[in-house]
Amino acid sequence: MNKPLFFVLWLLAVTESFAQISSPKVLKKEFLFTEGSYFKQCHASTIAQAADGQLLAGWFGGPHEGSREVAIWGIRSEGKKWSQPEIWADGRLSDSLRYPCWNPVLFRAKNEKTMYLYYKVGPNPREWWGMVKTSEDNGKTWSEAKRLPNGILGPIKNKPIELPNGEIISPSSTELNENRWMAHVEISKDHQQTWKSYPIDPSSKFNVIQPSILMHKDGRLQVLCRSKEGVVATSWSKNHGKNWSALSATRLANPNSGTDAISYKDFFLIVYNPELPGKEWWEGRTKLRLAYSYNGIDWQDLMSLEDEQKGEFSYPTIFKDKKGWVHITYTYNRVNIKHWVLKF
Numbered sequence: 056m057n058k059p060l061f062f063v064l065w066l067l068a069v070t071e072s073f074a075q076i077s078s079p080k081v082l083k084k085e086f087l088f089t090e091g092s093y094f095k096q097c098h099a100s101t102i103a104q105a106a107d108g109q110l111l112a113g114w115f116g117g118p119h120e121g122s123r124e125v126a127i128w129g130i131r132s133e134g135k136k137w138s139q140p141e142i143w144a145d146g147r148l149s150d151s152l153r154y155p156c157w158n159p160v161l162f163r164a165k166n167e168k169t170m171y172l173y174y175k176v177g178p179n180p181r182e183w184w185g186m187v188k189t190s191e192d193n194g195k196t197w198s199e200a201k202r203l204p205n206g207i208l209g210p211i212k213n214k215p216i217e218l219p220n221g222e223i224i225s226p227s228s229t230e231l232n233e234n235r236w237m238a239h240v241e242i243s244k245d246h247q248q249t250w251k252s253y254p255i256d257p258s259s260k261f262n263v264i265q266p267s268i269l270m271h272k273d274g275r276l277q278v279l280c281r282s283k284e285g286v287v288a289t290s291w292s293k294n295h296g297k298n299w300s301a302l303s304a305t306r307l308a309n310p311n312s313g314t315d316a317i318s319y320k321d322f323f324l325i326v327y328n329p330e331l332p333g334k335e336w337w338e339g340r341t342k343l344r345l346a347y348s349y350n351g352i353d354w355q356d357l358m359s360l361e362d363e364q365k366g367e368f369s370y371p372t373i374f375k376d377k378k379g380w381v382h383i384t385y386t387y388n389r390v391n392i393k394h395w396v397l398k399f
Contacts, residue, residue, distance in 0.1 A: 076322065076347055078358055079397035082380065087130060087392045088140050089114060097128070098369075099212065099313075100384040100392045103161035104376050105193035106168040109133070111145060112384060113159040113172065114392055125155040127174050131194050143197055144188055146176040160210040164217050164246070169248060170194055173209035173225075180230045185209035207250045209240055212265040213315050213372065223247055224296045225280060228264035236262040238280050240296045244300065255280075259302040261288045263399055267316040268296075269323050271350055277293055277351045279316050282309055289351070296386070307346070307354055310339020313370040314335050319381065319399070323348045326371035343368040343385060343399075360385070360395065368393075 063381040094116035102112045117125030127144040130137045146154035157175040159396055170190040171192075177183025185203035209226050223246075226316060228238040238255040255266065256276060263280035270276055276292040279300070287307035289342040291300045307314075307325070310332045316325035323376040325346050330339035348354045360383065361368035365392040371385040380398055 064124070074349060076238045076399070077358070079381065079399045081395065082398050083103070083394070083396035086387065087137055087394055091392045093140050094118070097392060098386045098389060099158045100370065100386065101159050101161045101214070101372055102374050102382050102384050103163055103170065103214070104374075104392075104395050105131075105163065105170055105190075107195060108219075108377065110160055110171065110241070110382070111194040112137070112377070112394070113161055115156050116140075116176075120389075121155055121179065121329075123153045123155050127156045127159045127172070129159075129172075129194065143172060144174055144186065144200055145392070154183075155257060157183060157188050158212050160212065160214055162210065162214050164223065167246070168193075172197065175208065177210075181232060183208075183228075192259040204250070206252060209241070209254060212313050212370070213267040213329065214374070216268050216270060218270070218295055220295070221380070222227045222295065224268060224276070225250070226268050227252075227268065228280075230264060234262075236264045236283065238263045238266045238278065240278070241269070242296055253297055253299070255290050255299040256302045260284075261302045261304075262289050263302060267314065267325075269316055269318050270334070271318075271351065272321075277353075279305070279307075279314060279325060281311065281313050283311055283332070285309060285311075287325075287327060290364060305352070305354065311336060312340050315372045317373050317375060317381075319375055323351055324357075324373060324381065325354065326373050328369065329356070337367060339367040340367045343371065345373075345383070 097116035100114040113129035116128045126142045128140045129143040146156045159174040163170045172188045175183040185208040188197045210225045213229045213233050215223050223243045225241040241250040243250050262283040266278035266280045280288045282288045287309045288303040290302045310330040312328045314327040330380045341363045346354045346356045346359050369386045374382045385393040
């Protein structure tokens with residue numbers, strides 16, 4: 056390649072990686088239910104669009120995180136209103152044995168009607184197991200709960216993505232103990248009937264969980280992970296998630312709190328807490344931002360969702376609907392779920 060042409064291509068790449076995009080228009084900003092009417096605390100929301108176009112949203116709620124009474128709650132959009140929250144799943148094993156539920160994830164493949172509700176049940180994140188329910192009527196009713204096979208946890212916090220070849224790749228992770236966290240993906244080639252697990256850099260110095268997955272134009276996959284090391288960590292795959300590069304740090308801060316990211320047209324979006332870890336696990340969650348990138352490496356803040364001195368605004372999820380509108384939900388002080396709708 057001659058030098059002038061190489062320079063032009065390099066300049067285009069650099070320009071694209073830093074090109075400004077306009078702030079999105081805020082179409083809606085709301086809370087999803089009446090605070091204190093159904094449970095004392097809630098956390099870890101999820102949102103998806105059913106085949107009929109209506110939105111479904113879910114979270115776990117109960118007296119407090121880890122209580123055996125914590126269940127998966129959900130609502131369905133009904134025109135301009137949301138339905139009243141109802142319990143979609145619980146951790147009851149028998150009349151005398153019940154465990155808490157954790158981290159629901161709603162997902163529907165592009166050309167399928169079936170809505171999947173993945174969630175975890177167990178005494179804590181080190182001992183929990185994966186569960187799944189399905190709905191064939193757009194979230195109005197749900198099937199009996201089914202336990203996922205040993206070694207398969209399902210999506211831990213963030214949604215799966217569907218690859219062009221039809222495979223479903225689910226971002227997951229394990230908390231082996233208080234000092235060791237590891238991320239992996241689970242891939243299904245048969246419409247979410249069976250899964251196979253693939254590790255993400257298991258010997259890394261990074262302790263990572265709760266990845267989200269981005270798909271690049273050249274076919275590469277990228278994960279962005281929560282870490283204990285004060286940064287959002289990233290890894291790359293060139294073979295549809297079967298093998299992953301060494302984890303490395305991005306320039307995005309992470310106070311040991313969940314993030315979520317999606318591909319949107321020709322750029323990527325991430326929702327994250329822009330703080331460093333504090334002495335306690337809940338510190339660093341008073342600010343929440345939306346950032347964008349053209350290459351998954353260079354990120355720039357786009358807008359502030361929350362900016363307070365006290366409080367917890369955490370565990371965001373981000374989703375693009377059929378209209379191209381972007382939906383963001385997140386925990387609001389553990390007492391409600393806040394929902395934004397943005398138009399780019």
